[in-house]
Amino acid sequence: MDLDGNAAFCQKRLSVRELAIIALIGEGRTNNAIAVQLGIAPETIKTYLKRIFVKLGTHSRAEAVVLAQGPAHCPSTTASSARLSLDTTVGGAV
Secondary structure (H helix, E strand, O other), X not given: OOHHHHHHHHHOOOOXXXXXXXXXXXXXXOHHHHHHHHOOOHHHHHHHHHHHHHHHOOOOHHHHHHHHHOOOXXXXXXXXXXXXXXXXXXXXXX
């Protein structure tokens, strides 16, 4: 990602919830498994994924995971910080 692309990404940061979902996808979890763990409907996971794809300019789960966890984006927005937040909001079992 070039500097202009990086700046654009920083303006469209993923939310903590979106990063948590990306982290769970990175672990190989299905939409249904993520929905059960987070206590939301599977359709809500699909909606989050659509928003994530738009924000990151990706077209697949794998692309989104790689980009969201890669070092090329804003250092203050990482999947690991989302996992920490997820741990504290759903009882720690991730």
